[in-house]
Amino acid sequence: MCIHCDYTTLLTASGLEATVNRIHILETIGNNNCPLTAVDIFNIVDRTQSMNRVTVYRILDLLVEKKILERLNVGSKAAYYGLAPNENHAPHPHFYCTECGQMDCLNSESININADRLKKSFPGEIQKVEVRVDGICKNCLKQHGN
Amino acid sequence: MCIHCDYTTLLTASGLEATVNRIHILETIGNNNCPLTAVDIFNIVDRTQSMNRVTVYRILDLLVEKKILERLNVGSKAAYYGLAPNENHAPHPHFYCTECGQMDCLNSESININADRLKKSFPGEIQKVEVRVDGICKNCLKQHGN
């Protein structure tokens, strides 16, 4: 997904050490074209480099806090992680298939959002607006259809 | 929150028995002005009517499936449940305070969403568009501020 992001730079720019584990996790997410759960990430990373489950959770938490990753949520299930919006990635909505559980990135132009009204009147601080489209993906529709 | 919805009618219209437990759960959610977690609902209901935890989960799942309730999700935490959009309730976005975990309903006009483009081009079936605003609520801002 991301041939533009230099993970080492991303990490050091946020004041984090660019450790092997962090790079592996970022590469795993970046090489995938859709967000992954912590368990997915652990399984993929652990195939080649042994890494502790807890370390995965801790790195994910840290990178979300530093806004290098974004956490996406969906019905009562595990959170998904993808690269956070940055100069190479516009913020974009996600599609979640309620049949197969697949999460996909949608084009940033596919949905138009205007939160100006809210931003003007809201008495708290707004950090982000997350848009998730739920439905049934093409593949599942095909399998069910006939 | 909802003095307009007749829960018994809502249930039977979906082909469900209007059991005491289901009514209690719907009343609990409807009387609250913001979405609640399954644990919240269990605690509230169980104070007056003894009800099994599992029953709460099962009823919530069922009512979400029948689109009487909607399930809202947030970072790695328990799901929240609110009344689903219907003739008395326009679909609306939600605000989630990352400090205190409070979830609130926003006015349906506060954010303008246009998904026409997606709906035209998307190859699957779109069931709903969920919008969640994350940030820090007024109260938490005040406490932190000074």
Added chain:
DNA sequence: GACAAGATGCAATATAGTTGCATGAGCAAA
């Protein structure tokens, strides 16, 4: 009342994420 279908309860289990504490790696001053 007897029956069937569906609802509920209970115990056990599964899944996701967190915590506390010990160890290890990397860096920097002496």
Added chain:
DNA sequence: TTTGCTCATGCAACTATATTGCATCTTGTC
């Protein structure tokens, strides 16, 4: 190079959330 510090990681135990299987109870219908 050694010492000491800081931060990263590992491991085991734990918590929170949700689900399953099976037994029992309720409700509506005849």
